[in-house]
Amino acid sequence: MLRKFLLIALVLLLVLSVVACSQKTEELAKPEQTEQKQEQQTPDYPTKPIKVLIGFKPGGGSDALAQLCEPFLEKILGVTFINQYIPGATGAIAWTQLAHEAKNDGYTISVTNTPMLMTNYIMNEEITYNIKDFEPLANIVTDPGIIVVSKNSKFKDINDFLEYAKNNPGQVTVGNSGVGGDDFFTTLIVEKATGIEFEMVPFQGDGPSWQAAMAGKIDASFNNLGITYPQIKAGNLRALALFAEERTPMLPDVPTLKELGYNVVSGSSRGFSAPKGIPDKAREALIKAIEDMSKDSEFNKAAAERAMNIDIKLGEEYRKYLEEQEKVFIEIWNEIKDQYKK
């Protein structure tokens, strides 16, 4: 009996020590931070591997961006990149860590994507970071929004679609990738610009949304070009309109909403950000590396193979972009939040 008790105690001890260990590492992190400040004065950057926090699962869009850029950046900077995947709360767990826990020594950065980076905290007060906690380094890709329908759909072009929707308010079902995602906000922006009312169906990601449209379960899906392109090319989906500044060479026949007189430019963007207050040296080195990478023809070729639409915005430009986007999302959310916060 005593032995049994001892063994249970041992297991408990084991558990507790694991808990203790994890706390210890957090405590240890603090003195290191002061060390880092000294390191800031040393001119060399980078001298050790750079950690990349990824707020989504391996193989997701953020991972794809990291895997695309890292080989090029490694060559330019001469250090390796280590990805750490912290999926959960649509990226918020990783970004909270970046804002509040990561050392701002330039050796921890994160893949930051709009609009989730902002909509997370705009929509949930429990999320405690905001873009002021970050040092935006550069935007790399923007996947423009797109409206797709099944190949068998009665909507042959965007005019069909908008006209029908106008005459049947609230009857046309359109899918999006989830509340707070880019497609969700794009739909709201389109509704506002056209005065049309859709029936919005949120899905768990872009995939289920286009799949439902392809099978005719819903009338249309507000999605992204890069994601739906293989199905459009294969003829399973028909693209009606693009939410970009201009037409894409990938789909030259698909008009933009801008051409039709609606000023809707929207999509999901991915780039890199660091915690606020990283050494200038590190910031400049990282931005310069990304700039060099963007001029590499090999990089552009690799991006094109992955149907990734390169949209480089460096440093301050990226910061301004994030701030403008934040304003737009806050405005929209304030208008509609009463419908959602019950």
Place this chain on the structure above:
Amino acid sequence: MIVQNLLYGLVNVLKISNLLTIALGTAIGLFVGAMPGLSATMAIAILLPLTFGLHPATGISMMAALYMGAMYGGSIAAILLKTPGTPAAAATTLDGYPMAQKGQAAKAFGISLTASFIGGMISSIALLTVAPLLGQIALNFGPVELFSVAVLGMTIIASLSRGSTIMGLLSGAVGLLLAMVGMDPITGTPRFTFGNIYLFSGIPFTVALIGLFSIPQAIRLIETIGNEGGKHKIDPIKERILPTIQELKPLIVTIFRSSIIGVITGIIPGTGGDTACWFAYNEAKRFSKDKDKFGTGIPEGVAATEAANNAVVGGALIPTLTLGIPGSSTTAVLIGGLMVHGIMPGPTLMTEYADVTYTLIWALLFATIIMFFVGLIFTKASIYVTMVSNRIIAPIIVVLCVIGSFAINNSFFDVLLMFGFGVVGYFMDKIKMPTAPMVIGLILGRMLDVSLNQSLIISHGSWSIFVKSPISAVLLTLALLSILQSTPLFTYIIKKIKNPKKIMS
């Protein structure tokens, strides 16, 4: 063209380097699968970034082989220790462990391995031959149909409630309630999260499953220390593992039925091995002559779940490769891997990237064969576990549970959550409340919630949408029949039809 691609894939897969990576993947899968707490999805997620340096065909084939291997590996821990090695082996514990307790561990392994092999082969051949045809099934499953699948799945809870039905239903209801934790899929409002962002994405059911199944068992093992005399020690060398033809004959129908269930569950987007094993177990029980023996350690129970979870692998790859729609969460990770390699998942996988795709398909077939032989050696070795004292095994299980629950999201919160479920599971066991219904509630609850809301938005609030879709109507009818079947009235009617005189007199 197709023949050419098929041959190209075959030749490519037969390269020594590819065969070796497939064998390595299968072996890693067997090992990871056999470790309680470590799941296939987790292993693939961790190892995937390492394969980015390999040729896409090699890297992805290795991951698919790992998937296949883990599906059998999961049963080893389930049978020996009553801790499912992977979520897809959770149902294997129900009959596998009682078999081991009766001293039939080796027999259980043999049946599990054979069933896994047949399930894997059937699904690989389906993938190789009729994939484009079957792929279309995936498209037919929209929110409405997924809702009905979830409803049908819920009826399994009734049949799993051995002993007290009330306890089983209560456990299932708690599972459903726990599935509601997290962001509301329709409004984005956090529910029952208490401001904790680690709960925003909901309770990961794998974490709950590790806690509910493995931790209580670790504690039970500790409790039995001192009276291990009754434990069946098996001599790994003398023991025969593979079943004889005579032993296999009565199981063959079950294995085939489960394989088909596995393939179809695999094809349906959003459902994988974790769901298929319960469906297969339930159907095996439904068609069995001695339903009461399920759960006491009968070969059918093991064969049903193990054939199904291996059949899921090929099934899940069918829509993945023909349409670019992942059939399970594991294949969703694989698709991500393809994208990182610069291969856009979609209908062009079968044409433009035929070299990679057909290599992968053949790799799966070879992985199944390799799994059978490596699995045989691996199983023989793993029988030695029965000779190890509980005082060593129990802490190892706990350690693996900690690693497994941490690695899913690299989150320490999940480890604490896992222990929470462990404690709950232990006391549920004490009051004879089954934990399996709670896991089913958790797995299906989220699907039920999301698809019900989506369906009602699509139908503008009309419930008739569930009977207007033929697939949904059939599934719901099946669900209704399942419920009626477990009521006393139904048993009475069946008896009356079969044997009218006996009842009358």
